[in-house]
Amino acid sequence: MGDGNLEVGWYRFNSSGGRKIPEIVVRGHRCSGQNPGWLNGSHPSVGEQEVTRSVCFSSGENTCSWSLEIKVKNCTGYFVYWLKPTPADHTVYCTAADSALADPCVTHTVLDQPWRSTDCNHTECTGGQWMGDEYLEVGWYRFNSSRGQKIPETAVQGHCSSGKKPGWLNATDSALGDPCVTHTVLDQPWRSTNCSNAEHTDGQWKGDEYLEVGWYRFNSSGGWKIPETVVPQGHCSGETPGWLNGLHPSLGEGEVTRTVCFTEVEDSCSWD
Known part of the structure; x- marks a missing residue:
């Protein structure tokens, strides 16, 4: 479809498919046209009277291959548009339902x-x-x-x-930003300092080199926190086990920064 033969004048959209031109980008081949048109701006409020806006027409990945200036007026309950013929074959003015533009939680x-x-x-x-x-x-x-x-x-x-x-x-936002609420649980018992030389993993060494950055909680029979004392090489099912080079915070301290040491040679901090 296309609006290339549309006469210049005032128009109102009123169908089940929508009552106003959408204010968000519409990609090519929508609205039954190859080059759909969308409003590159906002609709006027009741008190603004007539306003001038641009309609962009999308073509492929170009979201504004052509544009036309139109007029828009808020008639308290609906909008009317001063439209012109569209600039190329199969270019069409799109419509969207009011709810589609008003509440994204619904639509x-x-x-x-x-x-x-x-x-x-x-x-x-x-x-x-x-x-x-x-x-x-x-x-x-x-x-x-x-x-x-x-x-x-x-x-x-x-x-x-x-x-x-x-x-x-x-x-992050306030709903998701508390690490005491939102975190990943590591519940593998093989992380325990009692697990030496991969004896709890069928002879396979374990490692955390592919662990994603983020908040974690330890919760297994093997332990609930990183030890604060040196862990010898070959424990925790890993060749180079990590231990906390410092103390855990008290209840009132909030977040603290600590260093984790990894033992490659007995009783040493090879990496942190």
Whole structure:
């Protein structure tokens, strides 16, 4: 479809498909046209009278291949638009429902693919295929699958989440920022200082070189905290065990910074 033959004049959108031009980018081949149009600005409030705005028309990855200036007026309950014929074949003015632009908690797209999990390394969850979001449309999304419901707040190593370059949230908010509430539990009993020479792991040495950056809690029969005394080489099921070179904080101290030493030679701090 296209609006190239539209006559200049005032128009009002009023259908089940929407009552106003969307204020967010619309990718190509939407709204039944090759080059859909979206409002590059906001709609006026009731008191603003008529305003001038630009409509962008998307083509492929270019979200504003052409643009037209139009007028918009708030008629208290609906909007009217002073429109012109669109600039090329199959270019069309899009519409969106009011709710789609007002409350993203109500109107959004659900991403429920379990392969997005950080547990999916080297495409093992997608039959050998790398995944990517380069063609995802701009808009509001919600994650909801058996493998996770939010973007992680800690660094994600490459080749996780079924993609070569996984994304993670470099920020926290008040609801998720308390490490006493949000953390990962490490419950492997082989971490105990009593586990020498990999005897509890079928002869396999263990290591944490692929552990993601973040908050962790130890909770197993093997122990609940990092020891404050030197751990000899070959214990905790690792060739180079780590121990806390300092004291744990008291209840009123809050967060403190400490050094973890790793023993390569008996009774020494080879790395920290």
